[in-house]
Amino acid sequence: MDYGLKGRNAIVTGTGRQGAMGHTIAKTLAAEGANVACVDVNYEGAQAIAEELSGMGVTAKAYNVDQSEYEQVKEGAAKILAEMGPVDILINNAALLRGGGRIQKTTVEDWKNLIRIDLDGPWYWIRELWDQMVERQYGRIVNISSIAGVQGGFGQANYSAAKAGVIALAKTAALEGARHGIVANTITLGVVDTSGGRILESEMFQRIVAQVAMRKMGEPIDVATLAAFLVSEQCKYITGQNIHVMGGLDLFTY
Ligand SMILES: NC(=O)c1ccc[n+]([C@@H]2O[C@H](COP(=O)([O-])OP(=O)(O)OC[C@H]3O[C@@H](n4cnc5c(N)ncnc54)[C@H](O)[C@@H]3O)[C@@H](O)[C@H]2O)c1
16 A cells, blocks of 8 residues: 655654664655654664665654753754655654652652653644644644553553653644644554563563563564554544554453
């Protein structure tokens, strides 16, 4: 199927680590012909990925943005719009994954720091790209969430609250964007191996995998394939949805 992504401009946040979600999503969009702004606070990592994508025949550039800072997102978005042109697609993937520990152990600083990156950041990006999407009556937004945002996460009060927040944020963007050709959805992940198998050396991850109905971790490509569809031209009547990519980690059994 032709996803209609050829020549579309996409921002993928959190595109700084080889083999991680942002990298795989960016590569999948580029393979469909989309130009990609690779945004990360890890600028060197983003540069290497942008270089790789450029070799695929699309325009790809790295942008150094700490999305916990509104001014940086504002400037970053303006720079991307000036250098790459109108942005059709936003994938809010960047996040800090560490929780702050149990509720009583989470410091106010840990709480605020993570919320600023994982919840404020995605809102800043949507806010800064919104007007030009409305003006062009076209936009595709995907927020990346976690099972912790749906079921809570032990020792992850800050992370789970932020990840619940991005689901509601996408739903609100879907409602407000519906009359402007903007669709917004969330992809919620269970456990995805971005380590090339090394993570399974950890006993904790083995315990988690034992709870997955499919008894294995997901791969970044499982997420990227869905992301490519959700930002495609064909995805014009699916909006405000939260789609779980987790091999049945959320299914009840006994
Ligand atoms: N890997 C999993 O099992 C899993 C499970 C559930 C949800 N997720 C979600 O998937 C997404 C990607 O996760 P990943 O596993 O690829 O992790 P990752 O840590 O490799 O990727 C996150 C990226 O975000 C960047 N980043 C962090 N803080 C930033 C900031 N302030 N400004 C800009 N960029 C910043 C990091 O540098 C990194 O490149 C995240 O939203 C995460 O919450 C992952």
